[in-house]
Amino acid sequence: MRAVLQRVTRAQVSVAGEIVGQIGAGLLVLLGVENDDTEQDARTLAERTIGLRIFDDPDGKMNLSVRDIGGSVLVVSQFTLLGDCRKGRRPSFIDAAPPEHADELYKLYVAAIAAENIPTATGRFRTTMAVELVNDGPVTLLLDSRKRF
Helix, strand or coil: CEEEEEEEEEEEEEECCEEEEEECCEEEEEEECECCCCHHHHHHHHHHHHHCCCEECCCCCEEECCCCCCCEEEEEECHHHHCECCCCCCCECCCECCHHHHHHHHHHHHHHHHCCCCCEEECCCCCCCEEEEEEEEEEEEEEECCCCC
């Protein structure tokens, strides 16, 4: 499971002009699920997401987590994070999980974050979405449930 985390002052996702999810300060997470990901991958990545200390403390050092600042998390499914662009001119998505499996683990990841009393919002799975954000910092990090990078 792969995630792109962006520290934001605000973010929202729309489908056909309708806002379906929005947050103030917190994290925008673009989430990709692989074929062989498991429930444990979703739980592990959720724990790492909410525990990551990437928000400034009063001294201006990245020392606080989204939980510490009382922030929110907006999670948007994005299978293209699994695109392999090493050959040719067209990405291969062979490692991306089939929709049913991806949706199950996406929902589990979101539920694991919400279970920690962190306000969460989502996009709509398998739809074309418009994502808007104000990246704070900018701070953008990559996470992988298997720590490959």
